[in-house]
Amino acid sequence: MYQLKITNALVCDGSGSPAYRGDVAVQDGKIMAVGTRLDGDAATVIDAQGRALAPGFIDSHTHFDAQITWDGLATPSLEHGVTTVINGNCSLTMAPVRAEHRAFVGAVFRQIEEMPAAAFDAGMQWNWETFAEYLATFRDNLGINVATLAGHSMLRLWVMGDAARERCASAEEIEGMQQLLRQCLDAGAIGLSTSWVDIDHEHRPVPCRLAAPEELDALCAVLGEYGAVMQVVPEFWDPDLLCTRIDILGDLSRRHSITVTFSPLFDSNATPDLVPRALDRVRLQVANGARVVPQMQTRPIDVSFEFDVPTSVFSSRPTWWATILKPAGETLRDFQDPEIRRQLVDEAYDGMHPIAMEVHFPDFLVSRCHLPGNKALEGRRLKDIAEERGCDPVELMLDLAVEEQLRTRFSAVSVGHDNISRISGPISDPLVQIGSGDGGAHVTRFATYGDTGYLFSRFVRDAGALTLEQAVYKLTGQIADNWGLSDRGRIRPGQAADLVLFDPERIDRGPEIAVEDLPGEGYRYLRHAIGVEQVFVNGVTTYAAAGGYTQARPGQLVAGRRQVAA
Amino acid sequence: MNTTITPVRPWTYPREGEDLQSIARREFPERPLEEAVADLQSWNLYLVFRPAPAMLTCSDIVFTGPPAA
Numbered sequence: 001m002y003q004l005k006i007t008n009a010l011v012c013d014g015s016g017s018p019a020y021r022g023d024v025a026v027q028d029g030k031i032m033a034v035g036t037r038l039d040g041d042a043a044t045v046i047d048a049q050g051r052a053l054a055p056g057f058i059d060s061h062t063h064f065d066a067q068i069t070w071d072g073l074a075t076p077s078l079e080h081g082v083t084t085v086i087n088g089n090c091s092l093t094m095a096p097v098r099a100e101h102r103a104f105v106g107a108v109f110r111q112i113e114e115m116p117a118a119a120f121d122a123g124m125q126w127n128w129e130t131f132a133e134y135l136a137t138f139r140d141n142l143g144i145n146v147a148t149l150a151g152h153s154m155l156r157l158w159v160m161g162d163a164a165r166e167r168c169a170s171a172e173e174i175e176g177m178q179q180l181l182r183q184c185l186d187a188g189a190i191g192l193s194t195s196w197v198d199i200d201h202e203h204r205p206v207p208c209r210l211a212a213p214e215e216l217d218a219l220c221a222v223l224g225e226y227g228a229v230m231q232v233v234p235e236f237w238d239p240d241l242l243c244t245r246i247d248i249l250g251d252l253s254r255r256h257s258i259t260v261t262f263s264p265l266f267d268s269n270a271t272p273d274l275v276p277r278a279l280d281r282v283r284l285q286v287a288n289g290a291r292v293v294p295q296m297q298t299r300p301i302d303v304s305f306e307f308d309v310p311t312s313v314f315s316s317r318p319t320w321w322a323t324i325l326k327p328a329g330e331t332l333r334d335f336q337d338p339e340i341r342r343q344l345v346d347e348a349y350d351g352m353h354p355i356a357m358e359v360h361f362p363d364f365l366v367s368r369c370h371l372p373g374n375k376a377l378e379g380r381r382l383k384d385i386a387e388e389r390g391c392d393p394v395e396l397m398l399d400l401a402v403e404e405q406l407r408t409r410f411s412a413v414s415v416g417h418d419n420i421s422r423i424s425g426p427i428s429d430p431l432v433q434i435g436s437g438d439g440g441a442h443v444t445r446f447a448t449y450g451d452t453g454y455l456f457s458r459f460v461r462d463a464g465a466l467t468l469e470q471a472v473y474k475l476t477g478q479i480a481d482n483w484g485l486s487d488r489g490r491i492r493p494g495q496a497a498d499l500v501l502f503d504p505e506r507i508d509r510g511p512e513i514a515v516e517d518l519p520g521e522g523y524r525y526l527r528h529a530i531g532v533e534q535v536f537v538n539g540v541t542t543y544a545a546a547g548g549y550t551q552a553r554p555g556q557l558v559a560g561r562r563q564v565a566a
Numbered sequence: 567m568n569t570t571i572t573p574v575r576p577w578t579y580p581r582e583g584e585d586l587q588s589i590a591r592r593e594f595p596e597r598p599l600e601e602a603v604a605d606l607q608s609w610n611l612y613l614v615f616r617p618a619p620a621m622l623t624c625s626d627i628v629f630t631g632p633p634a635a
Contacts, residue, residue, distance in 0.1 A: 284571060
């Protein structure tokens with residue numbers, strides 16, 4: 001007698017092999033049997049009616065580090081079929097963090113990951129310091145599986161204190177970081193994350209960027225002892241810099257026998273040769289024995305913003321950047337100052353594009369207005385409104401922002417990674433892993449959810465770049481292999497029963513919506529799933545299209561080749 | 567670096583406390599300093615235009631040669 005049997009499913013087993021009609025039986029959180037027709041009763045039998053049954057999707061680049069402490073489902077990732085999230089990317093984690101560094105780490109996290117301060121402060125019951133203590137706070141409330149990286153910036157802060165933001169580490173301090181990394185890995189960390197690009201809330205390099213090469217090398221040596229993974233954010237917008245970083249990663253991979261993964265591999269009209277060049281470099285490194293894995297996101301970049309919070313869309317235009325970094329009252333004054341306005345308008349048309357994005361101000365949408373009299377403008381492009389009014393689109397944007405006290409929300413749509421015909425080749429390349437989705441981050445700027453559905457709708461159904469089975473493999477078996485998640489990612493006896501049942505003709509991401517579901521005040525953007533029927537985590541239903549999220553909490557902490565001991 | 571793979575461009579890491587001037591002295595001891603610094607600046611615009619207070623760090627890549635033609 002099985003606990004669960006799913007019959008008559010189109011089984012995509014996560015290996016990329018052809019799908020087949022079959023049954024899957026589950027007992028005690030594990031897949032017990034798989035076959036074209038399984039005998040034996042089950043407490044629960046679900047007739048899949050020919051819908052696709054795949055291993056639960058694995059999202060390898062998320063920032064649910066804070067959210068997971070108050071939302072054990074990592075909503076809405078779970079409803080998109082994601083059954084395992086990998087947190088702690090880009091050198092930022094919520095542990096190990098000494099009490100005296102909580103304010104700093106919180107400020108950095110909120111800056112880089114664009115989380116409202118009110119939500120962060122209300123949600124985070126920050127009563128841990130060590131990595132083990134952090135995991136213990138939410139491990140019993142998980143509806144989704146969670147793997148967490150140890151953040152390089154946090155290791156530095158713990159060992160060096162505030163000097164981590166100022167200088168290279170001494171040999172003794174590097175040894176201290178190695179020891180601390182071992183403690184994190186022993187407690188359940190899946191690897192290490194670092195960054196070569198991020199800046200903190202004071203616009204200074206995050207601590208890990210102060211590391212000399214020998215420090216990173218020493219930490220990679222520890223990863224080698226554990227067979228653990230390193231994730232890094234390189235200068236993803238510049239072909240020469242990125243290729244040089246790929247060489248550095250290849251060298252670290254070979255020397256310490258580790259897998260290194262970088263994110264994102266990002267296509268842009270600004271540098272159309274970047275992705276092909278980077279992939280050639282990865283091939284060269286792999287041919288020379290390195291394990292270097294590029295992560296590519298599926299969705300284009302859309303950025304929503306208001307002028308009361310700085311956003312990266314303006315970072316390459318000095319007058320804009322200087323103006324919106326000021327307190328709101330001063331920004332408002334600048335927006336009305338004739339000389340500054342002239343500079344802003346000139347820069348809007350002639351300024352440099354921000355990294356890897358192509359920004360055209362007249363194409364911005366007015367996405368939300370504060371004043372009732374302006375509601376009719378919502379959803380319209382600046383240039384269309386300006387044409388009607390006989391004014392300049394940038395002047396119009398400034399006027400609207402002033403009239404609404406900076407509360408108008410604008411959207412820059414498809415400003416990068418939006419050329420499906422150019423992305424189709426790389427995304428189907430066997431060396432490229434799907435990732436870089438950023439779930440849990442940038443919540444006030446754009447929705448980081450539904451990249452899984454978008455892969456099926458745009459790249460499988462519309463573009464035909466991947467088969468259904470290949471797409472499933474890229475979201476499951478390939479990631480499990482790269483990250484050493486040996487009991488996840490495939491439908492096979494003995495594997496964890498993480499499963500997603502979906503309609504391959506419908507699966508997609510829903511429209512982006514703003515939702516006020518955060519602790520404290522504030523909103524976030526998210527997308528609901530389309531076509532995902534049921535999600536099982538370790539054999540238990542955690543989401544069903546018919547009833548929504550369940551109360552079950554079968555999620556586990558996942559730690560590479562081993563589960564964390566209870 | 568792996569000696570079997572030729573870098574896409576010659577480059578170096580900054581040492582602690584170094585700026586482009588000291589890197590120019592280190593990498594191009596035979597050349598006039600001003601000229602070498604100007605070259606480093608033109609080959610590393612991402613560092614030159616890095617907004618304050620961000621500084622040169624020991625993990626940065628500093629190209630010591632021009633991009634491919």
